[in-house]
Amino acid sequence: xxxxxxxxxxxxxxxxxxxxxxxxxxxxxxxxxxxxxxxxxxxxxxxxxxxxxxxxxxxxxxxxxxxxxxxxxxxxxxxxxxxxxxxxxxxxxxxxxxxxxxxxxxxxxxxxxxxxxx
Amino acid sequence: xxxxxxxxxxxxxxxxxxxxxxxxxxxxxxxxxxxxxxxxxxxxxxxxxxxxxxxxxxxxxxxxxxxxxxxxxxxxxxxxxxxxxxxxxxxxxxxxxxxxxxxxxxxxxxxxx
Numbered sequence: 001x002x003x004x005x006x007x008x009x010x011x012x013x014x015x016x017x018x019x020x021x022x023x024x025x026x027x028x029x030x031x032x033x034x035x036x037x038x039x040x041x042x043x044x045x046x047x048x049x050x051x052x053x054x055x056x057x058x059x060x061x062x063x064x065x066x067x068x069x070x071x072x073x074x075x076x077x078x079x080x081x082x083x084x085x086x087x088x089x090x091x092x093x094x095x096x097x098x099x100x101x102x103x104x105x106x107x108x109x110x111x112x113x114x115x116x117x118x
Numbered sequence: 119x120x121x122x123x124x125x126x127x128x129x130x131x132x133x134x135x136x137x138x139x140x141x142x143x144x145x146x147x148x149x150x151x152x153x154x155x156x157x158x159x160x161x162x163x164x165x166x167x168x169x170x171x172x173x174x175x176x177x178x179x180x181x182x183x184x185x186x187x188x189x190x191x192x193x194x195x196x197x198x199x200x201x202x203x204x205x206x207x208x209x210x211x212x213x214x215x216x217x218x219x220x221x222x223x224x225x226x227x228x229x230x231x
Binding site: 004031033035040041042043044045048055056091093105106107108109110111112114 | 122127150152154159160161162163164167169208210212217218219220221222223224
C-alpha cells in the first residue's frame with residue numbers, strides 16, 4: 001500500500017492556460033474525492049466518484065472544471081482558462097465504501113497539488 | 119447542511135503542557151467526526167475518528183477526543199505537548215453516506231520549548 005499519490009506536486013501557470021492534475025488512489029479503494037484548500041482554510045469538497053461514476057459535484061466546481069475517473073482507478077482534474085482565483089492546493093482522497101455500514105469511513109489524503117496562477 | 123466550527127485559529131502551548139483544540143459541529147443526522155493533522159506542504163493525516171461507537175476516542179500520537187452530543191462538540195486533547203505536535207489540525211464531519219467531508223477552518227498549534 002503506497003498511499004494516495006498526486007502529480008504534479010506543484011504547478012505554476014499563466015492565467016488563461018489549461019492545467020491537468022492526476023490522482024492515483026489506494027488500489028482497492030472505490031471512492032475518490034477532490035477537495036480544494038486555500039490559504040488559511042480547511043479543504044472544501046469539489047466532487048467525488050464511486051468507481052467510474054461521478055456522483056456529486058459542488059457548486060464550487062464551475063464549468064471550467066472537469067474531473068474524470070475513466071476506469072475507476074486514477075482520476076484527473078482539469079481546469080480550463082485558469083484564473084488567479086484558482087490558485088490553491090488541490091487535494092485528492094480515497095476511501096473504501098461498502099454497503100450496509102461496513103465501510104472504514106475515513107478518507108486517505110494525498111500530498112496535494114499546489115497550483116499558482118500568475 | 120453540516121458545518122464545523124473550530125474556535126481559535128492559533129493555539130500556543132509550552133512543551134509538556136495540555137493541548138486542547140476545540141471543535142463544534144452542526145448536523146441534522148448522527149454525525150461521523152474526524153480529526154486530521156496537516157504538516158506544511160503535506161496532505162492530511164488521520165488522527166482519530168468517531169463513528170457512533172465509544173464516545174471517547176483514542177488516536178495516534180497520544181491524542182484523544184470526546185464526542186459530546188449535548189454540546190455538539192468533539193474537542194481534541196493531548197495530556198503533554200511535544201515539539202513534533204506543531205502543525206495544523208482540522209476537524210471534519212461527514213454526512214451519513216460518507217460521500218464528503220465538511221472541514222473546519224483549522225487550528226494551528228504552536229509548541230514552545
